[in-house]
Amino acid sequence: MLTTTEATARSPLTGEPLAAAEADRLAGLLKALADPARLRLLSLIQSAPRREACVCDLIGPLGLSQPTVSHHLRVLTEAGLLEREKRGVWAYYRIVPPTLAAVASLIAPPRRRRASRAS
Template sequence: MGTIKTAIPAVSPLTGEPMKRADAERLAGVLKALADPARLRLLSLIQSAPEREASVSDLTTPLGLSQPTVSHHLRILTEAGLLERDKRGVWAYYRLMPSTIAVIADLLTPPRKRATRRTR
């Protein structure tokens, strides 16, 4: 999977408007990154961690996965724009990109529900 840090499309597949092929491919890449249970657990663990960030060593035991496997999943989530990575000395810390998560949620919410959700 290539780097998907390019902008997520603004057109939802639920609006009734046809998506451009490149937009559909970008959105599918992000959704593919989210489609793995281990990756969803990683996002949850990072979001619930103190300071809302975690290193690979913080995540291996709770997931029951090896360091290389956790690093692989973190790389995919980072390339998809769902996490940001902050290198500090020999350690890298990962944190969620709430703006990306919000865009995806908005794209997958039918337009009528989106209008209702915003007015509350």
């Protein structure tokens, strides 16, 4: 897993091309994100009071069946965007911030360094 700094340093937008393995990994993340239901799931989980949600909390807002919601959560978890914790009969999901930061740094414009002015 890349740190945010490492991901930013390797972003094609900062001038350094991605290695093939990193491009494959990031493509998998982007594929997982390229679904409206999955984007909504990330949003619902992130906006939950404890920044986590149970499958049972996500079915109603999405208007999808439990198996469909579970499928989308599994795709996001396998991509490394969510982590899952089993509590009793329910599974709770949380966003993995470094993974989301790696995706964000890929598409964010590079930060400009301030040129120091000679006095």
